[in-house]
Ligand SMILES: [Zn+2]
């Protein structure tokens with residue numbers, strides 16, 4: 001299992017067999033993977049690889065760590081070691097975690113190898129020869145002492161914002177005022193490493209001309225998305241890139257830690273990670289076998305299946321195939337892509353820095369065995385929408401699915417057979433004469449056979465969760481069969497019939513061990529041990545193994561002596577579960593405050609305070625805290641969402657915490673601080689809102705909140721506005737960049753985790769909030785133009801719009817069946833046309 005002591009002989013494609021090459025997205029080396037990462041790619045691909053081996057397909061499964069790039073280089077500077085040392089450390093952590101989870105890689109390699117350099121440079125040379133590259137000059141800061149160009153984050157200086165003047169602002173952002181920066185905007189910039197003032201120099205870079213390759217790429221996507229039955233989310237994301245029109249993309253960087261560019265003029269540069277990382281699949285295969293081209297340049301005989309999280313889709317359906325197309329060579333292009341959405345943790349997101357969630361190495365520290373982890377993650381696999389990891393749900397599934405259903409069936413059957421003769425079968429599988437003539441048994445075997453067909457169909461289409469559910473349904477059928485046949489009575493009244501029931505059931509035990517092997521290999525090994533059978537299972541078409549499900553009583557030979565039955569699963573106790581919940585919940589103080597804040601919010605609701613909560617609570621709290629309050633608006637946010645509902649739970653927790661602790665430490669109940677204030681009378685008209693077409697010019701993750709982006713949005717004013725939005729969970733960063741959006745410009749600014757947000761990006765969400773999409777103005781809508789609503793006239797309110805008013809209007813903002821964003825029946829209208837969302841009908845807009 002992923003252990004390559006005494007390396008086995010490498011597998012190569014075999015004529016006349018299905019040859020399947022499987023990859024899972026290369027995890028970035030700087031992080032310890034959490035459960036979301038594990039289900040997102042390596043575990044899902046593992047299930048499919050194991051299924052393929054079970055079917056005796058010729059399969060290899062390739063993965064490894066993605067090691068190059070700025071992040072590694074910066075981390076190395078911070079930890080005062082070499083990038084290589086950072087990578088060595090984390091590679092070992094990843095490998096150990098995946099080994100524990102039983103991930104059956106044929107090769108788990110890394111991208112910082114000589115093979116990577118060789119193959120990457122070779123691909124580059126061919127793309128260059130074929131004229132798919134262009135050159136462009138950019139201005140960048142250069143350190144004469146370190147003799148290198150500086151990445152944004154490697155420059156420090158004084159913040160250009162007059163009333164901030166923070167003297168240790170970074171080149172990408174000022175942490176004090178939150179402004180997003182270009183390194184050239186810093187006053188008195190200096191190199192982070194050596195403190196020398198850098199100079200501005202011209203630097204040349206190479207660009208892959210994706211627009212010229214778009215036509216070829218479209219042909220590939222059109223054909224393969226059908227042939228490989230790509231998932232809906234993969235098709236949607238890819239089409240949105242193609243419809244947008246591809247843009248040239250820079251493939252070089254002024255860094256040292258990467259694959260050197262083999263070109264006289266670009267000697268000091270390396271390839272940008274997006275260009276070289278997917279080539280890692282190929283180079284890692286070349287570490288597995290020197291005959292790697294038999295896998296990668298063999299489209300007629302090899303099927304490539306790739307597994308990844310949805311944020312990785314464009315790299316695999318657009319960028320990587322374009323690079324390969326650019327070589328003009330015959331590559332094995334991806335046939336099937338399997339994309340997962342996100343797995344969230346309890347109330348929020350996994351966050352290493354906050355200690356929230358279960359990470360790969362934590363799982364091993366619990367007393368929960370690996371097969372249970374795998375089962376829960378796979379049964380909860382986020383295939384079409386985000387899913388949630390909940391301890392209570394894990395506990396319930398262990399009890400309901402594993403203990404009471406699967407484990408119970410197997411244990412009942414094997415224990416009964418193991419009983420001494422006279423009350424059982426003395427551990428010997430009995431003969432089953434006439435099993436076929438028992439109608440109940442015959443019907444049961446037919447039912448199981450149909451399930452097995454469905455299982456196979458689901459697994460072939462990589463519908464893993466469905467495959468698992470079907471296998472579990474078969475176990476359930478088994479329990480029903482035992483109940484109907486009442487074997488314990490039969491033993492006394494009709495021993496012959498009892499024997500055929502037991503032999504049939506024992507056959508099903510073996511079948512379950514086979515069907516569930518891809519999901520829970522350690523479980524299957526244990527069941528086979530209890531059956532006293534060797535651990536290898538194959539389910540081959542040519543041997544009619546699937547048809548054997550129709551004759552369950554023939555699967556195990558009569559007189560076969562089984563091993564010792566033992567319970568396969570155990571329930572998780574309430575105390576144990578609570579212990580884990582507490583252990584992996586991050587800071588307890590914060591969780592407690594959330595619970596208590598909710599109580600306060602409920603009380604507030606019940607006292608029917610008819611006022612502008614944001615204002616009244618904010619003011620009174622501010623008064624009490626001697627003006628030190630950093631977040632006077634926090635109570636309002638509980639229900640009023642002045643900064644968008646997806647602002648996120650976690651960010652709320654932090655903001656609330658400070659206020660609550662302050663109040664409690666003063667010995668006063670937070671409720672006492674609330675003094676209702678009369679609601680301001682305002683005309684409730686949609687035209688009071690100042691909604692404009694904006695262009696996101698810069699976007700990055702919030703430095704202190706995993707769920708938030710910080711954007712700079714041009715809304716037609718002198719300077720762009722800084723806006724914070726909780727969209728990380730829903731929209732990948734690269735889809736935010738340079739995107740036109742609808743921006744609500746006259747809400748009162750609010751601070752979100754330390755960064756002031758000066759507007760709100762409008763987005764639509766589906767009923768259960770699993771999906772959120774931006775309201776897109778037409779491509780050619782002018783930036784800064786006001787969005788109008790036919791039938792409604794008027795100017796935006798002077799000053800900020802009252803939150804209560806906004807809330808009222810919000811109730812009538814939604815998307816219609818044609819995906820058009822509307823207020824009541826009036827579409828969001830610009831001079832270039834109406835504004836739409838990608839796929840959510842009748843969604844609420846916020
Ligand atoms: Zn320097």
Ligand SMILES: [Zn+2]
Pocket residue numbers: 159160161164165166169174175176177178179
């Ligand atoms: Zn600043």
